[in-house]
Amino acid sequence: MGLGSYWHEIxxxxxxxxxxxxxxxxxxxxxxxxxxxxxxIRNRIESGNFVLDAGSGYGNMSKEAIxxxxxxxxxxxxxxxxxxxxxxxxxxxxxxLVSGVFEFLPFRENVFxxxxxGYSFRDAISMRTAIAEFHRVLKNDGRLIIVDIxxxxxxxxxxxxxxxxxxxxxxxxxxxxxxxxxxxxxIYGTYKRLPTNFELAQMLKEKFNNVEFETRMMGGAIIVAAxx
Numbered sequence: 012m013g014l015g016s017y018w019h020e021i022x023x024x025x026x027x028x029x030x031x032x033x034x035x036x037x038x039x040x041x042x043x044x045x046x047x048x049x050x051x052i053r054n055r056i057e058s059g060n061f062v063l064d065a066g067s068g069y070g071n072m073s074k075e076a077i078x079x080x081x082x083x084x085x086x087x088x089x090x091x092x093x094x095x096x097x098x099x100x101x102x103x104x105x106x107x108l109v110s111g112v113f114e115f116l117p118f119r120e121n122v123f124x125x126x127x128x129g130y131s132f133r134d135a136i137s138m139r140t141a142i143a144e145f146h147r148v149l150k151n152d153g154r155l156i157i158v159d160i161x162x163x164x165x166x167x168x169x170x171x172x173x174x175x176x177x178x179x180x181x182x183x184x185x186x187x188x189x190x191x192x193x194x195x196x197x198i199y200g201t202y203k204r205l206p207t208n209f210e211l212a213q214m215l216k217e218k219f220n221n222v223e224f225e226t227r228m229m230g231g232a233i234i235v236a237a238x239x
Contacts (some may be wrong), residue, residue, distance in 0.1 A: 012206045012214075013137040021134055024197045026091050031188035032068065035195050036130065038187035039180045040232075047227065048075045048129055051158040051234045058082040060124035063148065065113060066090075066131020069097035072158075076127065086123075088116070113141035118148045125149075128157045133201045139214060146218040146239060155219065155237040160198070162205040163230030169207075172231035176202050208233060 014021060028035070036044045048071060056062060058080045064073045067087035077083055086107040089095050095108045111117050113135050126145045135141040145155050160176075163169045176199045184192035206214065211233075212224045219237035226233055 012139065012204070012210070013135045013141070014201060014204055015136060017200060017204065018134065018136045021197055021201060022090060024194050025134075026093055028191060028194050029069075029093055029097065031191055033071070035184045035187045035192050038183045038192075039195060039198075041228075043227070043232065044130070045071075045075070047158050047232060047234055048072055049079075051129075051156050051236070052076050052079055052127065055154055055156055055236050056080050056083070056125050056127075060084070061122065062086070063088060063116075063118070063123045063126045065116075065126055065128050065145070066134060067098060068094050068129075068131070069101050072127045072129035073098075073102070086118075112136065113144055116144045116148050120147050121150050122148050123150065124153050126153070126155045128155070128159065130159050132157045132159050133198075133205060138206065138211070142214060142218055149239045151239055153239045155215075155235075155239075157233065157235040157237075159233055160202060160205070161208045161211075161226055161230050161233035162202060163226070164207050164209045165230065168229040168231070171229055173199075173202065175231070211235075 052075055056076050059082050061084045064085055064087045067089045073085050087098055088109045088111050090112050092110055098108055114137055163172055181193055181196045184195040208230055212222055215222045215237045219239055221238040223236040
């Protein structure tokens with residue numbers, strides 16, 4: 012499960028929406044994006060941890076982690092060089108910015124205390140391969156944190172979330188950022204390729220010892236912590 016060949020189209024969309032990324036995310040999440048990031052990280056990252064921000068964009072998860080725990084070493088990984096260029100400015104640093112994909116992480120085994128995926132895991136080419144790679148680079152007591160959209164298990168809730176993403180989200184994105192905001196409609200394409208929340212939980216349990224899986228917004232948002 013994952014985007015497969017659709018990944019290239021999504022990456023091109025992401026590359027073009029960098030200037031309006033935050034304001035549209037805030038609008039289409041009904042203001043919940045930052046709240047869910049904060050909740051996902053809370054008590055799961057500790058001072059002194061070595062953390063991988065996977066699919067970092069220009070660093071919103073990293074900023075929240077640093078706000079909660081000052082003494083962190085963070086590597087930021089993203090497939091879009093333009094995102095990392097902006098991160099370089101945002102964080103005023105040159106190092107620990109890596110261009111790459113989830114499925115081929117350029118890191119040794121057992122390196123990180125935590126891996127964070129903030130609204131990025133849905134863009135995996137292969138979710139199962141990505142999960143295996145995250146597991147590989149985590150230390151034995153490490154944890155994977157995922158904050159993202161979800162695909163509800165209930166058919167009724169799935170229909171509701173699908174309607175929102177297909178029709179309402181585009182309207183909100185347009186009002187937030189004009190015509191460029193309409194590019195966010197590509198999220199519906201990623202949603203259609205998602206496993207259900209139950210299926211994703213089972214995939215994580217294949218590799219991780221303990222999986223805490225919480226849902227919000229009728230199951231259309233997920234906050235997950237998986238412990239190695």
